[in-house]
Amino acid sequence: MKNMLTIISNALCRITGRNVGAQTVSELLIDLSEYVNVTSPPAVPALAQTQAQTQRQPPKPPPVSTRAPAAQLVSAQADQLDTPGTRAVVSRSFADFTSQATFDIKKCDVHRLEEGPPLKAELTREQGLRYYRIMQTVRRMELKADQLYKQKIIRGFCHLYDGQEACAVGIEAAINPSDHLITAYRAHGYTYTRGIAVKEILAELTGRRGGVAKGKGGSMHMYAPHFYGGNGIVGAQVPLGAGIALACQYQGNNQVCVALYGDGAANQGQLFESFNMAALWKLPCIFTCENNQYGMGTSVERASASTDYYKRGDFIPGIRVDGMDVLCVREAFKFAAEHCRSGKGPIVMELKTYRYHGHSMSDPGVSYRTREEIQEVRSKSDPITMLKERMLSNNMASVEEFKEIDIAIRKEVEEAAQYATSDPEPPLEELCNHIFSNDSPLEVRGTNPWARLKSVS
Amino acid sequence: MLSLHIPTLSATLLKLSPSSNSRTKTQRRHAAHFTFQPDPVPTQYGPTQKMNLFQSVTSALDNTLASDPTAVIFGEDVAFGGVFRCTVGLRDKYGKDRVFNTPLCEQGIVGFGIGAAVAGATAIAEIQFADYIYPAFDQIVNEAAKYRYRSGNLFDCGNLTIRAPWGCVGHGSLYHSQSPEAFFAHCPGIKVVIPRSPVQAKGLLLACIADQNPCIFFEPKILYRAAVEQVPVEPYTIPLSQAEILQEGSDVTLVAWGTQIHVMREVANMAQEKLGVSCELIDLQTILPWDTETVCKSVVKTGRLLISHEAPITGGFAAEISSTVQEECFLNLEAPISRVCGYDTPFPHIFEPFYIPDKWKCFEAIKKMINY
Numbered sequence: 001m002k003n004m005l006t007i008i009s010n011a012l013c014r015i016t017g018r019n020v021g022a023q024t025v026s027e028l029l030i031d032l033s034e035y036v037n038v039t040s041p042p043a044v045p046a047l048a049q050t051q052a053q054t055q056r057q058p059p060k061p062p063p064v065s066t067r068a069p070a071a072q073l074v075s076a077q078a079d080q081l082d083t084p085g086t087r088a089v090v091s092r093s094f095a096d097f098t099s100q101a102t103f104d105i106k107k108c109d110v111h112r113l114e115e116g117p118p119l120k121a122e123l124t125r126e127q128g129l130r131y132y133r134i135m136q137t138v139r140r141m142e143l144k145a146d147q148l149y150k151q152k153i154i155r156g157f158c159h160l161y162d163g164q165e166a167c168a169v170g171i172e173a174a175i176n177p178s179d180h181l182i183t184a185y186r187a188h189g190y191t192y193t194r195g196i197a198v199k200e201i202l203a204e205l206t207g208r209r210g211g212v213a214k215g216k217g218g219s220m221h222m223y224a225p226h227f228y229g230g231n232g233i234v235g236a237q238v239p240l241g242a243g244i245a246l247a248c249q250y251q252g253n254n255q256v257c258v259a260l261y262g263d264g265a266a267n268q269g270q271l272f273e274s275f276n277m278a279a280l281w282k283l284p285c286i287f288t289c290e291n292n293q294y295g296m297g298t299s300v301e302r303a304s305a306s307t308d309y310y311k312r313g314d315f316i317p318g319i320r321v322d323g324m325d326v327l328c329v330r331e332a333f334k335f336a337a338e339h340c341r342s343g344k345g346p347i348v349m350e351l352k353t354y355r356y357h358g359h360s361m362s363d364p365g366v367s368y369r370t371r372e373e374i375q376e377v378r379s380k381s382d383p384i385t386m387l388k389e390r391m392l393s394n395n396m397a398s399v400e401e402f403k404e405i406d407i408a409i410r411k412e413v414e415e416a417a418q419y420a421t422s423d424p425e426p427p428l429e430e431l432c433n434h435i436f437s438n439d440s441p442l443e444v445r446g447t448n449p450w451a452r453l454k455s456v457s
Numbered sequence: 458m459l460s461l462h463i464p465t466l467s468a469t470l471l472k473l474s475p476s477s478n479s480r481t482k483t484q485r486r487h488a489a490h491f492t493f494q495p496d497p498v499p500t501q502y503g504p505t506q507k508m509n510l511f512q513s514v515t516s517a518l519d520n521t522l523a524s525d526p527t528a529v530i531f532g533e534d535v536a537f538g539g540v541f542r543c544t545v546g547l548r549d550k551y552g553k554d555r556v557f558n559t560p561l562c563e564q565g566i567v568g569f570g571i572g573a574a575v576a577g578a579t580a581i582a583e584i585q586f587a588d589y590i591y592p593a594f595d596q597i598v599n600e601a602a603k604y605r606y607r608s609g610n611l612f613d614c615g616n617l618t619i620r621a622p623w624g625c626v627g628h629g630s631l632y633h634s635q636s637p638e639a640f641f642a643h644c645p646g647i648k649v650v651i652p653r654s655p656v657q658a659k660g661l662l663l664a665c666i667a668d669q670n671p672c673i674f675f676e677p678k679i680l681y682r683a684a685v686e687q688v689p690v691e692p693y694t695i696p697l698s699q700a701e702i703l704q705e706g707s708d709v710t711l712v713a714w715g716t717q718i719h720v721m722r723e724v725a726n727m728a729q730e731k732l733g734v735s736c737e738l739i740d741l742q743t744i745l746p747w748d749t750e751t752v753c754k755s756v757v758k759t760g761r762l763l764i765s766h767e768a769p770i771t772g773g774f775a776a777e778i779s780s781t782v783q784e785e786c787f788l789n790l791e792a793p794i795s796r797v798c799g800y801d802t803p804f805p806h807i808f809e810p811f812y813i814p815d816k817w818k819c820f821e822a823i824k825k826m827i828n829y
Contacts (some may be wrong), residue, residue: 156628207807218806232632267560431808
């Protein structure tokens, strides 16, 4: 019985890509070869790894707990190919692939600008694979969060980002890790692109001590170096973004701040206060509206008198960008960052994008839009598929390579989920920590005069 | 050896595995900290119907829209019925010019409501969660509360009622669980009302709407579905600024409002059974202006007072009650007034079960008071 259970659970681990004890690998590969696309016999995993390494030199995974400054996520990412149980790599040499190609991208609508971002974007093979990997990781991570939520392992609020990956990845590709970014509550994608590992994100969602904010913040409150969250109150993060831009200007460090908000928040008064201040003082702030067509359940036509969100800055120049095309986003943000860095003041961006899930996990997402609409966007404008097809049709990568990346990502996310479910919850002492900044521990008044906890900061 | 404690695998495997305590762990977290205890069916208001809290609110709004042609309901997502279903069916019944959505702008919603009320319409504004009421704080405190006073009674916005879901809900964390009644209690000119059950909710809401002062009506969101009672179908009002004595007693006075009443009911039972202590339970109902007379009379009788609320203890409304009672009833007090409230921290995400003032903490407080 136990042996059978072991085999079954191992088998399922294998399918889901989880890391299993090394001694069972060969057994598994023999048992389950019909599920897995094995292209070389299991007896030579070591050789396969060397092959993989010469082909792609996967750099070390980004440091997890040391929180290195925006760990070069966009420039380098681990492939996780050097773990037992990995399948062999397809042997195709570099010469088979085009290393760089130029793509036509959509023209962006502009407001108060003579010229907009370029109409062509260059993409190298390396960049393409990188963007694909990051977008796919965000996608898988969000789907895993969906799964964990339905199993009631994640509770509270969970706003998923799938469908909008091109925005996060495109922005990160265009700005430097030393630039700043702040967004609203649909923040898991940005937390990842700004350098936090998947397992820390999932552990934060499940409220464990290994989470980004020690389990005290949850879905909406994740932070990283130069990433200011993760904010629950709608629109409140935009004046903060303007303030960060002021600090950049004051310190003269040539950095910019990307302040993101949604189409629902675009009607908040504090946004217009921020626009005014930013324009008055020429702050290097890129105000970005991620327009996913619906503010919770309200479509943009029913919420806004003007749905041209890129024009809402009035006296501030604006650009409307196709948010489903990662190259379009990248070029537009390179243009915008250049605009800000040259001292011309703020700029308003509108990314036309789409979310597949509902507003949050408690919203099925189909009461205010049709399933056909969601399906149509998924089939015609999915950002990951678009990038993949572009690369394949220009012979920049092979189908097998993408599959491998998918498998590696699946495994990473699975391991992260395992970590997130098994990590212990934060200790009770954390309840009161970090309320104020204090040198000596501060006593916190509790539920009755005899219950006191200490707050350490 | 591979551990069989693997929550991420399919349910069948979970059932097969010998020990899997992840399921019981999540189940434990679902247990609410109270049990809703319905009141006896009211007979004096006519025929009744089984309703939960959000349905009783819908009923009250329905009665209002039917009887008052100037009544309008607006807020985020109220048109399709609201995120808590409080306005279901009203738009279809009364038209889209009377029940309509606003964009996402709390300051705008309340400001707009004040204007509509001043001009004569009965304005019922909904703020989606009490946690989001702060952008509107200036409008409420500086405009709505002071309108009558500053115009020497020429103008007033008494026709304004603001409704907002309030209080902890089990998984709300920082921004979906707050109880901001104390912030508004500090502002003369508005009324703050919190019901404990569907019957109370309908009566108090209708009283707020009828009242010629701007009122804020906080609805305990955890009770929206959990609280089911027989509620009169016809309109009726329950007087504001009158606290209700739910249970007579002679040893300790318990004061609470909203969800906490149900916790205190259990505490009163526990005190009776385990300590032989007879508790007098008072539902404050109206936070501002609050019924000082009822509470003080009760403390004169019992000599001990326990006040409990979910909001943080420092500056919470229990502080105001405590201070007033010690002024009025100093010589009658047998023990210091006890406050069992939330910690002085932001409302936590994962630590919620530790944060809330549950029945055990209240029971402990009673024990200490009795043995003082």
